[in-house]
Amino acid sequence: MPLVGTRSLSTLASAAPVVPSLQVDRWELPNARILQLMYEIDATAMQSLIPPALHPTIPPTLVFTVTSFPESPVGAFVLGEVRVGARSGARPRGLLLQAYVSTPEAARELANRWGYPVEVGECRLEKRYDRIHASVIHGSREILTMTLLNPEPISGNDVQYLASLNLARITRDGTEQLRLIQVDPDYTFKAADRGQPQIEAFDAAAWRLDGAELNHPVSASCCVADIMMPELRYLVDPDKPPLAAVERL
Amino acid sequence: MKFGIFYEISVPRPWEADTEYKVYQNCLEQVRLADELGFDQVWAVEHHFLEEYSHCSAPEIFLTACAMQTKNIRIGRGIVVCVPQFNNPIKAAEVAATMDLVSGGRLEFGTGRSATWTELGGFGADPDETKKTWDEWTRIIPKMWTQERFSYEGRAFSMPQRTILPKPYQKPHPPMWVAVTSPGTELDAADRGMGSLGLTFGGFAEQEKKIAEYRRRIKYCDPVGSFVNEQVNTVNFLFCNEDNMYGARTGQRLAGTFNYLAEQLLAARQAYPTRSYPNLGLLPALRREATSSPEGQIPEGLCIGNPDRIIEVIKKWEAVGVDRINFLLNAVETVPQEEVLASMRLFAKEVMPHFAQKGELAAVGGGN
Numbered sequence: 001m002p003l004v005g006t007r008s009l010s011t012l013a014s015a016a017p018v019v020p021s022l023q024v025d026r027w028e029l030p031n032a033r034i035l036q037l038m039y040e041i042d043a044t045a046m047q048s049l050i051p052p053a054l055h056p057t058i059p060p061t062l063v064f065t066v067t068s069f070p071e072s073p074v075g076a077f078v079l080g081e082v083r084v085g086a087r088s089g090a091r092p093r094g095l096l097l098q099a100y101v102s103t104p105e106a107a108r109e110l111a112n113r114w115g116y117p118v119e120v121g122e123c124r125l126e127k128r129y130d131r132i133h134a135s136v137i138h139g140s141r142e143i144l145t146m147t148l149l150n151p152e153p154i155s156g157n158d159v160q161y162l163a164s165l166n167l168a169r170i171t172r173d174g175t176e177q178l179r180l181i182q183v184d185p186d187y188t189f190k191a192a193d194r195g196q197p198q199i200e201a202f203d204a205a206a207w208r209l210d211g212a213e214l215n216h217p218v219s220a221s222c223c224v225a226d227i228m229m230p231e232l233r234y235l236v237d238p239d240k241p242p243l244a245a246v247e248r249l
Numbered sequence: 250m251k252f253g254i255f256y257e258i259s260v261p262r263p264w265e266a267d268t269e270y271k272v273y274q275n276c277l278e279q280v281r282l283a284d285e286l287g288f289d290q291v292w293a294v295e296h297h298f299l300e301e302y303s304h305c306s307a308p309e310i311f312l313t314a315c316a317m318q319t320k321n322i323r324i325g326r327g328i329v330v331c332v333p334q335f336n337n338p339i340k341a342a343e344v345a346a347t348m349d350l351v352s353g354g355r356l357e358f359g360t361g362r363s364a365t366w367t368e369l370g371g372f373g374a375d376p377d378e379t380k381k382t383w384d385e386w387t388r389i390i391p392k393m394w395t396q397e398r399f400s401y402e403g404r405a406f407s408m409p410q411r412t413i414l415p416k417p418y419q420k421p422h423p424p425m426w427v428a429v430t431s432p433g434t435e436l437d438a439a440d441r442g443m444g445s446l447g448l449t450f451g452g453f454a455e456q457e458k459k460i461a462e463y464r465r466r467i468k469y470c471d472p473v474g475s476f477v478n479e480q481v482n483t484v485n486f487l488f489c490n491e492d493n494m495y496g497a498r499t500g501q502r503l504a505g506t507f508n509y510l511a512e513q514l515l516a517a518r519q520a521y522p523t524r525s526y527p528n529l530g531l532l533p534a535l536r537r538e539a540t541s542s543p544e545g546q547i548p549e550g551l552c553i554g555n556p557d558r559i560i561e562v563i564k565k566w567e568a569v570g571v572d573r574i575n576f577l578l579n580a581v582e583t584v585p586q587e588e589v590l591a592s593m594r595l596f597a598k599e600v601m602p603h604f605a606q607k608g609e610l611a612a613v614g615g616g617n
Contacts (some may be wrong), residue, residue: 001261001262001301001506001509001510001581002262002300002301002510002513003262038520040370055513057513057514057515058298058299058300058367058513058514058515059298059367059370059371059515061515061520085515087512087513089509089512090508090509090512090513091512092512092519154522154523154524155524157527158518158522158523158524158527159522160518160519160522192522194522194523216370218366218370218520218521219520219521219522221522
């Protein structure tokens with residue numbers, strides 16, 4: 001059977017947010033601009049980046065996303081994520097262990113509602129005619145700089161986004177449990193471009209992905225879409241085997 | 250209705266020194282038995298880098314071995330990847346002609362373009378280009394076989410005048426097929442006068458619609474080859490056992506394992522935004538649909554269970570217009586080899602006679 005992850009996420013538990021309730025309202029986030037790049041990574045790390053509940057993809061990948069939200073219940077913000085491409089059983093998912101967001105209000109709500117393991121950082125997304133560029137700075141360090149070069153229009157229907165599995169803590173029966181929270185927003189596309197992917201800076205440790213080495217660019221896209229942040233429907237117990245790990249809420 | 254067997258050649262981890270050897274030998278043993286039992290064809294895929302799911306990167310070699318160990322069964326390249334980073338059209342025509350010669354005219358020639366980033370990225374192929382190069386190649390390869398001297402000035406391929414040798418044993422050339430995974434490709438097959446080599450398992454209703462449209466369109470086709478190959482070939486799982494529940498359970502395990510492995514791969518569309526791959530190709534949707542069923546029920550279209558149930562299923566496939574069914578017999582050796590062979594024997598004894606060709610029935614019955 002397919003390979004599974006070998007990583008214990010318990011060492012990251014203290015940094016994972018506590019989600020006080022699994023009943024959350026949907027959020028409508030209009031006109032979000034999403035820059036997403038995919039890179040293949042060296043296969044030596046593919047099992048050590050993910051927990052036993054997940055299979056690595058063949059080949060293993062990282063998905064880099066910086067999204068600018070011009071409107072939200074907590075005002076405008078920019079979110080940076082680096083996720084590991086994986087399979088939860090047979091389903092494609094992106095494992096998120098660390099994210100950065102531009103405002104403390106957004107950090108609080110994303111963590112409380114959808115379990116984003118997020119800290120405040122300086123996140124930027126800039127669209128030009130010749131490139132679309134994003135960066136994430138934490139402290140004084142540039143931990144991600146990425147660019148889509150030579151954008152060309154495509155249909156939003158040609159773009160696929162992974163559902164996220166966010167590392168968080170929940171409380172059940174009075175005990176705290178570490179879980180991956182599935183976040184699968186709906187997208188209504190308004191515009192889309194693709195181009196050549198280029199990553200100028202990536203600090204793997206800052207995204208809790210020590211050992212991830214980029215070795216091959218795959219794709220880059222940038223879309224404008226209305227995003228509907230979802231209600232929570234599924235959790236994954238990271239320590240269980242893939243076919244036993246998914247819990248329906 | 251004709252029956253065949255279909256190989257992805259999936260190899261389970263852990264990969265020990267002789268794991269691949271054993272799987273290949275098991276496959277060859279099944280092919281020899283299939284030939285003895287009267288199966289009509291054996292197909293093998295061309296896949297690269299698809300860990301566990303398919304270790305069949307040189308199907309022309311495997312199929313030549315099949316031909317050398319059998320007498321009657323036809324050998325199907327399912328498919329030649331018509332993408333220049335994977336293959337060269339001259340070489341593809343030459344290899345196919347050689348296979349046809351050494352097999353005594355038993356080659357079926359399938360064409361396609363690959364559907365995974367795992368493979369396309371590995372070869373550095375441009376996903377936007379694959380449909381275009383496939384279209385160009387399917388038009389020139391039959392001319393390479395039939396024209397004494399061939400030259401070509403094309404978009405993605407050109408060559409000065411040469412004599413491409415050898416020529417196929419079958420005249421004018423082997424039957425040509427298109428691998429159909431993306432919706433709409435069956436229409437591409439029809440428009441070009443090629444057989445539809447279905448690689449997904451969709452249920453009866455969905456397939457019936459597609460087949461009807463294929464039949465309608467192919468009447469007006471402009472064939473790329475020297476003749477129209479109007480045939481619909483589908484893939485299914487086979488596990489036949491006297492005990493219906495055991496057969497169904499084992500067959501569902503086989504189908505589930507196969508599908509689970511397929512989902513681990515990175516489909517072209519999941520990695521690279523392109524109009525060229527409007528869906529997940531060989532991967533999940535149709536397979537999931539065909540192999541899922543209400544709790545406790547056997548998925549409607551699968552050839553698993555006892556002979557009576559399988560006969561009933563195949564009659565439905567026949568009624569919706571399918572000409573051939575190719576069976577996947579195993580996945581990562583989930584089913585022990587002896588049980589696979591027993592399943593094939595029981596199928597040949599109890600099921601095949603219900604679908605014999607008219608001539609064969611007359612021969613069995615002594616004729617009138």
